[in-house]
Amino acid sequence: MEWIIWIIIVVAFAVIGNFTEKKEAEEITEALIENKFTLSVKEEIPPKKTGIDSTCFSIQLKGLCNNPYGGDSVKILFYIYDNTENEDDNDFGLPVLAAHEVFCEPGSRVLSRQEEIVSSTSHYWPDFFTWFYLPKDFVIPPHKGKRKLKFWAAITRTDIKLDRGGFETSEQKKIIHHAREIIDCKFKEVGYMEELINREAVEDLTIELGMGMAAADGHLEQKELNIIKKWVKGSIDVLQDSKIKNKKKKHFESIVKTAYTKAKNKRISTSKLVEEFNDKASKTQKYEAVQLLLDIAGADEKLSPEEDRYINKIVKTTNINLKTFKQMKNKVIANVENIETSEQNAEEMFGITKDMDKSEKCKLLRKEFTKWNNQTTHKDSKRRKRAKDMAKLVADLRKKYNC
Amino acid sequence: MKKIIGIDLGTTYSAIATLDDLGNPEIIPNPENNNKITRSAVYIGKDKAIVGDKALEASITEPKKVAKKAKIKMEDEVVFSTKEGEWVDGKKGYTPSQVSSLILSKLKDYTSGVKKAVITVPAKFAEASRAATLDAAKLAGLDAELINEPTAAVLHYANLPGVKISGRVLVFDLGGGTFDVTIAKIKDKKVDVITSRGDKHLGGEDFDQELIKIIDKKYKKAKGKGLDVKDSKLAQTAEKIKKILSSKEKVTEIIEGPKGPHKIEIKREEFEESIDTYLEKIKMLMEEVLDESKFKPSNISQSLLVGGSSRIPIVSKIITKIMKKPPVKGVNVDEAVALGAAIYAGLQNKTDLNSAQKKAMAKVDLTDVCNFYMGTLAAFQDQERQQWGIANTIIIPRDEKLPCSVTKTYYPLADGQESIQWSVTQSEGEETDKEFVTIIHEEKISLSKKSLATDKINVTYSYDTSGKMHCVVEDERSGKKTEKNINITETSKSIKQLKEDLDFDIE
Numbered sequence: 001m002e003w004i005i006w007i008i009i010v011v012a013f014a015v016i017g018n019f020t021e022k023k024e025a026e027e028i029t030e031a032l033i034e035n036k037f038t039l040s041v042k043e044e045i046p047p048k049k050t051g052i053d054s055t056c057f058s059i060q061l062k063g064l065c066n067n068p069y070g071g072d073s074v075k076i077l078f079y080i081y082d083n084t085e086n087e088d089d090n091d092f093g094l095p096v097l098a099a100h101e102v103f104c105e106p107g108s109r110v111l112s113r114q115e116e117i118v119s120s121t122s123h124y125w126p127d128f129f130t131w132f133y134l135p136k137d138f139v140i141p142p143h144k145g146k147r148k149l150k151f152w153a154a155i156t157r158t159d160i161k162l163d164r165g166g167f168e169t170s171e172q173k174k175i176i177h178h179a180r181e182i183i184d185c186k187f188k189e190v191g192y193m194e195e196l197i198n199r200e201a202v203e204d205l206t207i208e209l210g211m212g213m214a215a216a217d218g219h220l221e222q223k224e225l226n227i228i229k230k231w232v233k234g235s236i237d238v239l240q241d242s243k244i245k246n247k248k249k250k251h252f253e254s255i256v257k258t259a260y261t262k263a264k265n266k267r268i269s270t271s272k273l274v275e276e277f278n279d280k281a282s283k284t285q286k287y288e289a290v291q292l293l294l295d296i297a298g299a300d301e302k303l304s305p306e307e308d309r310y311i312n313k314i315v316k317t318t319n320i321n322l323k324t325f326k327q328m329k330n331k332v333i334a335n336v337e338n339i340e341t342s343e344q345n346a347e348e349m350f351g352i353t354k355d356m357d358k359s360e361k362c363k364l365l366r367k368e369f370t371k372w373n374n375q376t377t378h379k380d381s382k383r384r385k386r387a388k389d390m391a392k393l394v395a396d397l398r399k400k401y402n403c
Numbered sequence: 404m405k406k407i408i409g410i411d412l413g414t415t416y417s418a419i420a421t422l423d424d425l426g427n428p429e430i431i432p433n434p435e436n437n438n439k440i441t442r443s444a445v446y447i448g449k450d451k452a453i454v455g456d457k458a459l460e461a462s463i464t465e466p467k468k469v470a471k472k473a474k475i476k477m478e479d480e481v482v483f484s485t486k487e488g489e490w491v492d493g494k495k496g497y498t499p500s501q502v503s504s505l506i507l508s509k510l511k512d513y514t515s516g517v518k519k520a521v522i523t524v525p526a527k528f529a530e531a532s533r534a535a536t537l538d539a540a541k542l543a544g545l546d547a548e549l550i551n552e553p554t555a556a557v558l559h560y561a562n563l564p565g566v567k568i569s570g571r572v573l574v575f576d577l578g579g580g581t582f583d584v585t586i587a588k589i590k591d592k593k594v595d596v597i598t599s600r601g602d603k604h605l606g607g608e609d610f611d612q613e614l615i616k617i618i619d620k621k622y623k624k625a626k627g628k629g630l631d632v633k634d635s636k637l638a639q640t641a642e643k644i645k646k647i648l649s650s651k652e653k654v655t656e657i658i659e660g661p662k663g664p665h666k667i668e669i670k671r672e673e674f675e676e677s678i679d680t681y682l683e684k685i686k687m688l689m690e691e692v693l694d695e696s697k698f699k700p701s702n703i704s705q706s707l708l709v710g711g712s713s714r715i716p717i718v719s720k721i722i723t724k725i726m727k728k729p730p731v732k733g734v735n736v737d738e739a740v741a742l743g744a745a746i747y748a749g750l751q752n753k754t755d756l757n758s759a760q761k762k763a764m765a766k767v768d769l770t771d772v773c774n775f776y777m778g779t780l781a782a783f784q785d786q787e788r789q790q791w792g793i794a795n796t797i798i799i800p801r802d803e804k805l806p807c808s809v810t811k812t813y814y815p816l817a818d819g820q821e822s823i824q825w826s827v828t829q830s831e832g833e834e835t836d837k838e839f840v841t842i843i844h845e846e847k848i849s850l851s852k853k854s855l856a857t858d859k860i861n862v863t864y865s866y867d868t869s870g871k872m873h874c875v876v877e878d879e880r881s882g883k884k885t886e887k888n889i890n891i892t893e894t895s896k897s898i899k900q901l902k903e904d905l906d907f908d909i910e
Contacts, residue, residue, distance in 0.1 A: 099789045137786065287788045324787045331838045369687045371839075374831035376603060377529040379841045381479060388604060395683040403686070 035124045037063040037177035039153040043185075046133045056133040057151070057183075064124040064177055065117065065155045072120065074176065075156045076131070078113040079105075079165045082141045083150040089182055095165030096149065097140040097192050099283075110165045111139060116158055136185075143191040146184060154178035188319065190282045198280040200251075203235060205277040206289040207252070208259045209314065212270055213293045215263035216310040223299040225260070231292050232256060270310070274317050286318045290325060294332045302338035305345040312348060326351065334375065334386050339393075346393055362403035369394040405518035407752045409555065409744025410510055410547075412503060412522050412536065414474045414580025414606060416440040416711065418741035419510040422749045426756070426763025428559065428742040431513045440737050443579075445470045445505045447485050447497060452907040454509035462635040469635065473502035475580045475604060477532040500535045501901055504542030508909050511543060518755060519546055521748040523740050525581040526551040526599035526774050530829060530843050530889075533870065542901055548751065548869050552576055553585035554596050554771055555743030556709040560734070561589045562746055562767065568731070570704035571597070573692070575722055575730065576740070577685070578710035580606040584688050586696045586703065593768040598802045600692045605681055607645065607712040613677040614641040618658055618667055626662035648674050649714045675717045682721060689725050695802070706730035709739045773803045777864050777872065778828045780837055781813055794835045795828050798864045808865035818856050822849045825862070825876050827889055844874075844889055851881035 040060040046052045059078060067074045080096040083089065098104045098111035105112035113132060141147045157174040160167070167175075190198065207228060214224035232252045239245045262268050281289065293314065297307045315325050333339060333349070350368045352361050372394065375387030409428070411418045418440045419431045430439045433455065446458035446469050453461060462469035467488025482496030483489070490499075511517055522545075524536050533549055540547035553574040560568050574585040583601035587594055615632050618641065623629040630637060640656060647654045653670045675682075693700065706722050708730050713719075723729045749756055749764045756764060777799040785792040798811050815823065827844040834840050850858070859879040866872045872889040 100786055101784055135786070283787075284789045287790075321787050327836060331836070334838065366687050366690055369684070370691055371832060373602060373684070373688075374834075375839060377478070377527060377532075377831060377841070378839075379478075379531065391602075391684065392680055395680045395687070398683050398687065399679055403683075 035063045035126065037061070037065065037153075037155055037179050038128075039151060039179035039181050040128055041151045041181045041183055043136070043183070050133060052133055052135060055136045057136060057139075058133050059113070059131045059151070059153070060128045061131050061153060061179075062125045062128040063179075065119055066121055066123040067119045067157070067176065068121055069157065070121060071157065072118060073116055073158055074119040074123075075158045075160060076113075076115045076117060077154045077156055077160070077162070078131075079152050080111050080139065081150040081152060081165065082143075082147055083182065084143075084146075084148045086148075089150065089180065092152075092165075093150065094142045094193075096142075099138040099140055100135075103134060103138055105162065105164065108164050112162075112165065114162075119155075139185075139187075140189075141185075141187055141191045142193040144187045144189060144194060146186050149183050149185055151181045151183060152178065153180075190280065192282075194280070195282040195285070202277065202281045202285050202289075203252075204255050205273060205280070206285070206292060207232065207255050208262070208268060208273055209270075209277060209289055210292050210296055211256075211259035211263040212268040212273065213296045213307065213310055215266070215268070217304040217306045220260070220263060221300050224296045227292070227296045227299045228256065231295075270313065274314055278318055281318075283320065286320050287324075287328075290315060290318070290320065291328060294328055298332040298336050301336050302340060303333065303336050304340045308345055308349065322351075330371075333390065334383055336386065337382065339386075339389070346397060350394065350397070352397075358401055358403070361401050362398060365394050365398050365401070365403065369398075405755060406514055406516050407519045407521075407745075407748040407755055408511075408514070408517055409521045409741050409746070409748045410507065410523065411552070411555070411738075411741035411744060412474060412506065412524075412539075413443055413578055413740075414472055415443055415608060416579060416737060417443045417506055417510060418738055419513055420738070420741040420745035421514065422745055422756070422760050422763075424757065424759060426749065426760035427564070428562070428745040428749075430738050430741060433513055441506070441510060443471065443474065443506055445473070445502050447483070447502075447505075447907075450907065451910060452505045453910040454506055457910065459635070459639065466635045470497065470502045472580060472608060473499040473506070477503070477535040478529060497904065498535075498901065500538040501542060501905055503536065503539035504901075504905065505907070505909060507539055507543035507545060511545060512909070517545065519748060519752045520548075521550050521555075521744045521751065522547050523552045523555045523744050524549050525601055525603060526553055526583045526585065527581070527601035527603050527831070529775070529841065532603075538901065542905060550744055550747045551583070551585075551596075551599065551771065551774065552578075552581075552740050553583045553599055553709065554587075554594070554769070555741075555747060556707065556739045557585065557587045557589065557594050557596070557743070558746045558767070558769060559739045559743035560707050560731075561592050561594050563734070568705060568707070571698065571702055573689075573703050573706045573722075573726065574709060575689075575706055575713060575718075576601075576709035577712040577715075577718060578606050579712065580604070580608050582606060582685060582688065582710075584685075584692045586692055586698060592766040595770045595804075596772050598692060598696045598772065599774055600688045600695070602684055602688060605684055606710075607642070609681055610645055610674075610678050610712065610715070611638060611641040613681075614644055614669070614674060617669060617673060617677055618644075618656075621667045621669075622658055622660050622665055625665050626660060628660070628662050630658070630660045644669055645674070645715070649716060671716070678717075682717060685718070686721060686725065689722075693725075700726045700728075708732065708734070708736050711737050771805050771868060773799055773801060773805055773807065773866055774831075776801045776828075776830045776833055777866070778830070778840070779811075779813075779862055780824070780826045780828060780842075782816055793837050795830065795837050795840045796835075797833060798862060799866055800833070801831070803866070806865070806867045808863060810861050810863040813860045813862060815850060815854050815856050815858055815860070818854070820850055820854050820856070822847050823860060823876075824848075825885070827864075827872075827874060827887075844887060846885070846887065848876055848878075848885050850878055851883070854878075854880060 042058045081093045083093040086093050095110045097109045103111050154175050155177040160174040210228045214220050236248050293311050372387045372390035378384050409420045420428050423429050432439050441455045444458040446453040446461040468485045470483040476490050476499040481490040484491045484496040553576045557574050569589050571588050576583040581603050582605040585599040586597040619630045644654045648671045655668045657664050658667050706726050713736050776797045778795050778797040780793050781796045783794045799809050825846050825848050826842050828840040829843050830840040861877040863875045874887045876885040
């Protein structure tokens with residue numbers, strides 16, 4: 001009888017064992033589904049502690065990040081593709097570029113984030129966590145306007161090789177898990193394809209704007225023209241092919257000549273020019289143009305109210321950051337010998353607007369005073385003199401407002 | 404007995420003080436005339452130099468040979484030309500350090516056996532001006548260290564016998580050429596400086612210039628021809644009028660000019676209106692010092708006056724309006740800085756004091772602050788302009804209590820980077836823009852051969868109470884340390900060279 005009991009026990013164990021294995025397998029499958037590698041993207045302003053105060057995409061991940069091949073580490077990859085022209089979301093459109101090196105794929109400007117992490121065969125993130133915040137301003141799509149962006153993240157083997165957001169077929173098998181999220185976004189600034197197409201036109205417009213700046217105070221001075229020539233030379237020098245260089249040189253010569261004649265005859269229509277420039281120029285190109293205008297303004301060691309008005313008019317319509325512009329302009333102000341200021345001109349220079357009340361004006365002026373008064377100990381005597389003049393200008397305005 | 408002294412090297416007047424046998428500070432008067440303050444004017448003749456009021460007298464006959472305002476020229480690369488009678492760019496002439504050294508030599512001769520000296524400088528003096536002041540001390544044969552003028556003044560106020568000054572105070576120091584406003588905490592004889600602000604070009608001399616403009620305008624209106632506004636006699640008349648207007652509502656003065664004498668009347672109101680831009684600057688600096696220290700006027704127990712120009716009535720009115728209570732009066736504002744400097748000299752040289760002096764100094768204590776932001780330049784990616792840039796980064800913030808030591812970590816830009824360009828920057832504001840900071844030291848430092856972008860470069864700045872800064876740049880991978888003493892006691896020029904030109908008998 002004893003052997004019957006033993007058989008029953010063995011069978012029972014086998015049945016129970018089989019049942020447990022099945023249950024475990026089911027549980028694993030369930031866990032695999034439940035903990036599938038998932039990407040979630042939200043548009044938000046990050047918490048204060050991050051120190052970022054602009055709108056960002058918060059990139060969140062959860063689920064499996066294991067290495068089933070037995071390695072102790074994996075790579076997390078992240079790219080964004082412009083899928084506006086693609087109907088199938090499984091397709092990959094043109095990669096999006098990054099405005100900041102921190103978010104660039106090594107060796108290119110393609111937006112990417114890559115990180116190697118410790119893993120195991122069963123490693124997973126049970127809950128969503130924010131991997132990183134991507135400032136929206138850092139995302140450069142191929143074109144401006146409404147774009148359909150495909151945010152793509154993957155868990156891969158660490159030896160995966162990537163090139164500008166693309167993989168060789170042989171590399172694709174190194175992708176262990178991947179996930180995506182599609183988001184519609186609107187971009188005001190021109191995209192990188194437009195920048196490429198418009199480059200020449202923007203350069204021509206920049207020269208014309210520069211010539212308009214040089215002529216703003218009623219006379220075109222050689223020093224100002226030299227700044228434009230220097231800018232043109234810089235644009236040619238970056239080219240490597242001598243044929244292209246020569247072609248470009250001839251083109252610029254003709255543009256400079258035409259712009260000069262127009263400026264001399266006061267036929268430069270700033271409004272039209274700025275409208276076209278804003279439509280075609282990228283943010284970087286806008287800053288380059290503004291820097292050129294500021295250099296021209298400071299070329300003759302003085303900043304006239306006309307020059308100041310011209311540049312302010314352009315900047316107001318370009319949508320560039322006014323704080324950054326003010327910093328750029330302050331450098332010019334600090335280095336010129338003379339500033340011919342009218343009262344209105346001075347107010348504008350310090351950022352005083354009509355909607356400000358007395359206390360706001362007084363506070364702003366005091367900040368300006370601090371800035372310039374601090375410069376009165378500068379090593380350069382010319383800078384010290386300019387700083388003294390600016391501090392006096394602030395004090396005079398404060399008197400006017402009876403601060 | 405060897406003496407320790409404190410010197411207020413002023414733009415228009417200077418003074419010297421020491422500690423008496425009981426440890427109380429006292430002014431050493433000029434033995435020739437018993438004056439407690441000495442005019443900061445120097446007549447530079449062929450083989451003799453005259454310092455003080457006599458120099459000013461000489462300026463009437465030989466105006467081009469009298470050098471004034473050397474203090475506010477300290478950081479400029481100028482010389483006083485006895486040919487042109489003014490401070491000019493160039494090499495032929497006397498540097499501000501040399502002229503100041505003649506004043507210091509004169510003051511030193513009021514007493515004998517001087518061992519150590521403390522010289523006062525405006526809180527706003529940058530490294531270059533401080534170095535030039537120490538050059539002047541060395542040329543005068545003084546073993547000196549520096550103290551900020553408002554700090555010296557507050558030390559004096561804290562040690563006034565029979566006067567109880569305590570809590571948070573505002574020190575308002577308006578001298579002949581510079582203005583400083585400081586907030587400090589006084590408890591018994593312990594002084595903690597909290598913050599200082601100032602203007603290196605704001606003082607009585609500027610007010611005199613405005614008065615000269617008024618006088619010239621009135622003379623021209625009456626006689627049809629203007630005055631020589633650079634005439635030193637006219638400057639003296641303006642100063643005299645300014646002083647009278649501190650006690651009277653109007654002044655009448657006969658002015659000698661190219662079209663003969665003319666009687667001119669100037670009202671206090673006119674004078675005040677002429678200096679209102681300067682007054683506005685004073686108001687802003689007072690507002691700033693309160694804002695920066697995060698104190699309201701009600702948090703400040705007293706406002707203390709220092710400097711001759713603080714006697715001008717409108718100045719007291721401004722202080723009263725901003726601080727909601729009048730300033731403390733009764734102390735000799737011309738002497739406070741020198742007396743405070745003498746106390747500091749005692750504090751720094753306790754071993755040289757007698758037992759009574761040591762006892763007097765036992766309770767005296769001082770904590771000062773760093774008056775500038777000290778930093779370094781670093782590369783950063785300009786997010787807005789989408790390009791690389793160089794920005795100033797702060798290592799020691801302004802108003803940090805001294806002594807202090809701060810370390811910040813930086814990284815190479817890329818793997819394999821061979822060197823870094825290290826710079827020491829100084830700024831009065833929290834500046835990120837490299838265009839708005841002064842670079843006081845620059846050096847190329849080699850990195851280890853296999854450097855990585857993740858390697859830490861630790862930059863440590865240590866600032867001591869006497870204004871000496873020690874800097875260490877450590878490449879953590881190789882352990883290599885580059886050290887540099889940014890030492891304001893280092894002379895800016897060859898003292899030997901400067902001394903050769905000063906072979907004078909000093910009167």
